[in-house]
Amino acid sequence: QKEVEQNSGPLSVPEGAIASLNCTYSDRGSQSFFWYRQYSGKSPELIMSIYSNGDKEDGRFTAQLNKASQYVSLLIRDSQPSDSATYLCAVGGTDNYGQNFVFGPGTRLSVLP
């Protein structure tokens, strides 16, 4: 059974700081990794994807992947109160149809003005 783990939080950071969200996964054969943001009462929305070891940057967001350590992280630079949400890590397998797609429980982020 594939597992994806995240600290539930809440993670509180002051406005303008860097927020660091972490995720570990159990299946060493996992190939694709995603971060979703979910505002309270809303559905999750995809914000980042990463497939190769290293860093991937998109605006204020940086995803980091280390397959050897089975670890994925999301950094949010210059955090804003509007970044306050729950962040879900998702991990995909080698299939092309999503049957082995697993979500973590999410980390709640609170950015304090």
Add this chain to the structure above:
Amino acid sequence: SQTIHQWPATLVQPVGSPLSLECTVEGTSNPNLYWYRQAAGRGLQLLFYSVGIGQISSEVPQNLSASRPQDRQFILSSKKLLLSDSGFYLCACWGQETQYFGPGTRLLVL
């Protein structure tokens, strides 16, 4: 890109009543579709997924069922709701190596 519709948006039902939630998808054909439930303050629980018409896989045994009568339609049903069925129900569609979610249905069972 696909668009996912869900209705109703909110629903309040008494215990023991039936349930029918509908999900439809536009902009893609033969999609893989998923039903998730999210209890208050909790993570996503995969309930069912479907790879085609009439093909349903259940992840968690419970009093819910799913059907896929058409290529882009996915229905979640129950004959008798329990209090524990309250939650946020999300339909998702597979595309571009990840899942995309509809707006969700918030169900409160009283």
